[in-house]
Amino acid sequence: MLGRSVMTRRRGALLEVGAEWFIRATGLLTVLLLVSILVLLARQGVRLFLDLDYPIDRFFTYGNAITDNTTDPNQFRFGVMPPLIATFWVTLVTLIFAIPLGLMTAAFISEIAHPRVRLYIKSAAELLAGVPTIIFAFVGLALVVPRVNDYFGWGAGGFSGLTAGFVVSFVAVPLIISISDDAMQAVPVDYKENAYALGCNKLQAIWCVIMPAAISGISAAIMLGMARAIGETMIVVILAGGNSSLPHDPTESMRPMTATIAAGFGNASDQSLVRPALYMIGAILFLLTFATTLIADAILERQRKRFGR
Amino acid sequence: MTALTVRSSRNQRLDWLQKFVFSLTFLATVVVCVPVAVVSVYVISHGASAISWEFLFSGPARAGREGGFFPVIVLTMYALLLVMLFAVPVGVLCSIYLAEYAQPGRLLRLINLTIINLAGVPSIVYGLFGAALFFDVIHTKQALWVASATLAMQALAIIITSSREALLSITPGIREGSLALGVSKLRTTFFIALPEAFPGIITGSLLAVSRAAGETAPILIVGAIAATNVPLSPAAIVNDRPQMLSYELYYRITEGLGLADERKWGLALVLLGIVLVLNVSALLLRIKIQSRGFEKRN
Amino acid sequence: MRETTTPEHTALEDGAQPSVVSVGGLPYQPPHAAETAPTVLRLENVCVTYGGRPAVQNVAMDIYKNRITALIGPSGCGKSSLLRCMNRMNDLIHSARVTGNVYLDGVDINSDAVDPVQVRRHVGMVFQKPNPFPMSVMENVAFGPKRQGMSGRGRLNEIVEKALRSAALWDEVADKMDQPGTALSGGQQQRLCIARVLAVRPEIILMDEPCSSLDPVATLKIEDLMRELARDYTIVIVTHNMQQAARVSDYTAFMLASEHGVNGRLIEYGATNEIFTNPRDKRTEDYITGRFG
Ligand SMILES: Nc1ncnc2c1ncn2[C@@H]1O[C@H](COP(=O)(O)OP(=O)(O)OP(=O)(O)O)[C@@H](O)[C@H]1O
Ligand SMILES: [Mg+2]
Secondary structure (H helix, E strand, C coil): CHHHHCCCCCCCHHHHHHHHHHHHHHHHHHHHHHHHHHHHHHHHHHHHHHCCCCCHHHHHHCCEECCCCCCCCCCCCECCHHHHHHHHHHHHHHHHHHHHHHHHHHHHHHHHCCHHHHHHHHHHHHHHHHCCHHHHHHHHHHHHHHHHHHHHCCCECCECHHHHHHHHHHHHHHHHHHHHHHHHHHCCHHHHHHHHHCCCCHHHHHHHHHHHHCHHHHHHHHHHHHHHHHHCCHHHHHHCECCCECCCCCCCCECCHHHHHHHHHCCCCCCCCHHHHHHHHHHHHHHHHHHHHHHHHHHHHHHHHHHCC | CHHHHCCCHHHHHHHHHHHHHHHHHHHHHHHHHHHHHHHHHHHHHHHHHHCCHHHHHCCEECCCCEECCHHHHHHHHHHHHHHHHHHHHHHHHHHHHHHHHCCCCHHHHHHHHHHHHHHHCCHHHHHHHHHHHHHHHCCCCCCHHHHHHHHHHHHHHHHHHHHHHHHHCCCCCHHHHHHCCCCCHHHHHHHHHHHHHHHHHHHHHHHHHHHHHHCCHHHHHCCCCCCCCCCCCCCHHHHCCCCCHHHHHHHHHHCCCCCCHHHHHHHHHHHHHHHHHHHHHHHHHHHHHHHHHHHHHC | CCCCCCCECCCCCCCCCCCCCEECCEECCCCCCCCCCCEEEEEEEEEEEECCEEEEEEEEEEEECCCEEEEECCCCCCHHHHHHHCCCHHHHCCCEEEEEEEEECCEECCCCCCCHHHHHHHEEEECCCCCCCCCEHHHHHHHHHHHCCCCCHHHHHHHHHHHHHHCCCHHHHHHHCCCEHHHCCHHHHHHHHHHHHHCCCCCEEEEECCCCCCCHHHHHHHHHHHHHHCCCCEEEEECCCHHHHHHHCCEEEEEECCECCECCEEEEEEEHHHHHHCCCCHHHHHHHCCCCC
């Protein structure tokens, strides 16, 4: 009977229910992954203080970060400050180069150039973002380091935080372009038309109307570019110089957090204090980028709400 | 009448300023595009002379100073295939959950935020996580598959994001059309939505794999080694420590006592070639999808 | 299977009319005292809300076998929402909540024991905008049967041809079976969508403004087709086109929205010729004669 048949089970219905729960589980897997990254890193890291008796205040105040294989907590000369400050300098230099370059390019392709140009430049930026950073590091080594050494004599033979930051900016720029271009495109057309109706020229419209309206997207772009710079490894390993002591200005040779991990992890012996210390650095690095990304997303969310997209 | 034709000095100044600033933005655009050219030209011009049959298709001799890098290239391919194998199914299933099943609400917001954050986690942190998970928790030994699994975790976010977009942008209405025939949601997803989203999913996967090909930091942490001759059967995936082009290049750059420079650039060229081929095919595929979407709307 | 939720409607014998239910303030009357066709779908007290906002309220009506029933009313009055209650398509909208009973041949399809997927096999749906799948004509029509486990090229070909013939499309597409369904004209696409539904052999076909994106000639073709299909199928159609309702339907239900803040009321339901020639409600008359706001 017709009425009854809608109550019968379909073939394989139970299997489908199982499959659907499996799909739901993979959705939760992402959360599990993120949480376990933090938990595992922190667990490996706090061993430094709990099991290996490294004084916690020394970790936060010591002015060097030497990753030699010692099992004696008193011999271990490792503080988080030097890598943290080095990361700060490199990120600062990156942003100083990347913000003007990225924003001006975004303004150019979004508001000034022909739409076709926008497509080309965005594709080019995407390719730029796709180039492995180890290749950037290598080209930087061949082209930038000698010039920095010859003209400025900074760091250790041209290897310095500034050198690294300069090269990293080319990695951060595509990200900044892409996100701030999206933000400017999202500004409703009537904003611009209103500006023109008030007698603004194009520059005034961009500077006084479009940029302010897109400011959330632009700041999010900058934050995400910053997260990229903080996490960049290969360029700073090769170009920043590698001096593990506290850097006082960006022209010095230095070793940021990522480089400290990359340089120290491979050679560390299992019993030494090096690995736990590096896990600790990793956990801090994770928290830094996590916070940056969260803030950027909150800002973007505000922009989305504002323009309803 | 005259007020419209005579330009005030203030207006003239504004025009000059505009010209100046626009030229600056143009200059910035050029500066951004130059590295694409510089990097490719530099790598090609310095590396092309090193590329030979021997360089590509024979094993290393005298610690890589002679012979070629065939094993590394093959193992890199193995590793990338494995990354696909690990990351694409999980990523696609997760995007199906997000696009087809998840209901708007707190949980969805949490997962979306998680994915954004996963994409922002530095690659070296994935390396540390991989090392902690595989060596200290699961106690496996260093092997190529561990490197792939670590890279796959990093690739997940890209694959999920692009597959989700692909699923969300398929022609509205055809899902309902299928459901109204008495086809279950799961079957509708697999027979209607997924085939439609397929090109977009491939694009995302290609991008993710090309990222993985260039990643150096994570495999450095999970125990990559420089090129050696190993048997190239797929068993190498579980038996041998990871060897990948990106690490090989890093190793050669920092080795101290030098490999001839052109051989390093040769390595860079091979790596860049692989990455660009993956990237450009993803880009072309996407442009094709977009133009198809354009036709659809008209 | 849980005993407690058995959706059997004990009070209802086949062909019996329900007791008096108030419809839009008027006492409920069966549309046609002399009607002999059995009831195949019975709605009782059906309400739909979207995120708490009511879109359909307390609708009760019977759908008769092998008849065409038209739902008419101004835009936003809840016609589509009501139609989608008849095959549980509202399940797919997260904010939608449906209450009340919809009896398909005596079984309440809103009960827990009922599988909505099975319901939709018996109650198919055609949408306002033609939505052929991005596959060949052949695959479009064979899609439903295949998902129900039918296989074999010969058998599928047979089903597809039969469905296409019933949808009056066979002659036009017989030589285009391998072309994409999206490459057909709008009217052909819509008939393809109808053929696609016919191929799974439902009892009832719901159509939500099936002609609103088509030109007059294609519209006429679909209307002819509907009359043809009414021999074997029961059809419920939502339309904005009064002439269309008058031309094709046996029964007409008139709905109204925003009546003193009340959405989605069924105002009048009866045989089409009565509704159009002798409406009992003033508002129906106003709407039909075009004097409506
Ligand atoms: N998915 C939805 N979410 C929220 N509200 C909805 C949704 N669908 C419909 N509504 C609301 O429910 C009411 C009835 O909508 P419905 O689509 O059923 O009307 P309709 O009679 O089919 O109109 P039309 O003739 O324009 O198609 C409207 O007020 C509409 O805004
Ligand atoms: Mg409607």
